[in-house]
Amino acid sequence: MKRILVTGGAGFIGANFVRYQLEHGDEGLVIIDKLTYAGNRASLAGPLQSGRVILIEADIADRTAVDKAFHDYSPVAVINFAAESHVDRSIDDPTPFIDTNIVGTYTLLEATRGYLRQLSTEGRRDFRLLHVSTDEVYGTLGESGLFSETTPYAPNSPYAASKAAADHLVRAWHETYQLPTLITNCSNNYGPYQFPEKLIPLMILNALEGRPLPIYGDGGNIRDWLFVEDHCAGIWRVLHHGRTGEKYNIGGGNERTNLQIVDQLCAGLEALQPAASNEALRRRGLTSYTQLKTFVADRPGHDRRYAIDAAKIRAELGWAPALDFESGLLRTIRWYLENRAWSDTVLAGKYRLERLGEGS
Numbered sequence: 001m002k003r004i005l006v007t008g009g010a011g012f013i014g015a016n017f018v019r020y021q022l023e024h025g026d027e028g029l030v031i032i033d034k035l036t037y038a039g040n041r042a043s044l045a046g047p048l049q050s051g052r053v054i055l056i057e058a059d060i061a062d063r064t065a066v067d068k069a070f071h072d073y074s075p076v077a078v079i080n081f082a083a084e085s086h087v088d089r090s091i092d093d094p095t096p097f098i099d100t101n102i103v104g105t106y107t108l109l110e111a112t113r114g115y116l117r118q119l120s121t122e123g124r125r126d127f128r129l130l131h132v133s134t135d136e137v138y139g140t141l142g143e144s145g146l147f148s149e150t151t152p153y154a155p156n157s158p159y160a161a162s163k164a165a166a167d168h169l170v171r172a173w174h175e176t177y178q179l180p181t182l183i184t185n186c187s188n189n190y191g192p193y194q195f196p197e198k199l200i201p202l203m204i205l206n207a208l209e210g211r212p213l214p215i216y217g218d219g220g221n222i223r224d225w226l227f228v229e230d231h232c233a234g235i236w237r238v239l240h241h242g243r244t245g246e247k248y249n250i251g252g253g254n255e256r257t258n259l260q261i262v263d264q265l266c267a268g269l270e271a272l273q274p275a276a277s278n279e280a281l282r283r284r285g286l287t288s289y290t291q292l293k294t295f296v297a298d299r300p301g302h303d304r305r306y307a308i309d310a311a312k313i314r315a316e317l318g319w320a321p322a323l324d325f326e327s328g329l330l331r332t333i334r335w336y337l338e339n340r341a342w343s344d345t346v347l348a349g350k351y352r353l354e355r356l357g358e359g360s
């Protein structure tokens with residue numbers, strides 16, 4: 001069986017991509033994942049029983065482990081999802097962001113370079129490494145304009161800076177060593193299996209438990225939201241049909257302020273699990289989810305607006321999001337309502353939905 005090496009496959013987007021690949025592709029998957037707080041076997045329960053997925057618990061910065069995976073499974077492609085991914089955590093402690101996002105990506109590039117030297121001409125010709133990145137590398141937008149592939153990098157958080165550094169390494173390994181690389185820069189994702197430290201799942205779980213919904217600053221910051229399966233479909237197209245050495249922006253064209261998101265989540269929860277039937281709210285004497293909205297101190301260096309121009313991937317590869325935001329959000333709320341056991345499992349570690357990243 002041909003195999004794709006997927007790093008970070010036990011995380012949010014990785015676990016969704018594994019499912020997407022099992023449904024749409026023929027290749028099997030070898031996952032390298034360190035299983036940090038954000039990576040969970042529970043997110044791969046079904047795929048691990050498919051007979052097409054192997055999970056190796058290892059750090060992408062561990063060259064010996066990465067070399068061994070290449071040697072044992074001879075992958076035809078690599079997709080690098082592995083990363084520390086939460087801006088607030090990068091404010092509290094940037095160290096793992098440097099270790100994984102920069103040193104880890106560097107190690108993966110070097111291991112790939114070594115592996116390619118041993119491949120036949122034909123194997124080398126077909127091989128590709130896709131590095132998954134973010135629109136946050138471009139910094140912040142004002143009230144108008146969109147990020148395109150030629151927007152200069154101007155990262156503002158330690159997370160964004162570490163991803164920008166990784167993108168530069170990938171670019172350099174293509175230019176210098178002719179590594180057949182591709183980079184995707186995507187906007188904010190939402191959907192099943194997202195660790196509940198990020199805005200949407202955090203708000204859903206807090207609301208269900210009758211806890212405050214912490215809105216940073218004035219709630220006017222804008223993100224461009226994309227359902228995770230649409231992101232996976234974009235990655236799949238870029239992997240199979242993108243031009244090596246190129247980067248592709250992926251975005252949903254769904255700009256919303258954080259306040260709009262929280263209001264829409266409250267309305268969606270009301271429709272699916274009315275506040276009147278929620279014991280946690282009743283105990284606090286509350287009659288609606290919106291009463292939980294709470295404005296808190298802003299995130300330091302908080303980017304005001306992200307928005308993606310996805311014209312290149314649309315025109316070159318025919319990609320477009322399949323799901324509209326309203327349906328995607330309802331699907332997501334329903335998934336978190338029906339999968340409380342998953343949330344309980346991934347929250348069994350140290351993190352208990354508390355505020356992170358206030359800075360000092």
Ligand code: NAD
Nearest residue numbers: 008010011012013034035036038039059060082083085189
């Ligand atoms: P996530 O935090 O949910 O998952 C990250 C995964 O990487 C986890 O399974 C974790 O265990 C693993 N990991 C962390 N350090 C590792 C290491 N040193 N070695 C091996 N595995 C390691 O992140 P996500 O939201 O799924 O994001 C995946 C990728 O997509 C990241 O590169 C992120 O920068 C990028 N991205 C995310 C978004 C988003 O909205 N979530 C948007 C655009 C791009």
Ligand code: TYD
Nearest residue numbers: 087188197198199200214215216221223258
């Ligand atoms: P987040 O999900 O952390 O993604 P990112 O910072 O990578 O965009 O945050 C999305 C937006 O929501 C961002 O503007 C910060 C804001 N936010 C809150 O207002 N409250 C919260 O508790 C969290 C986690 C985020």
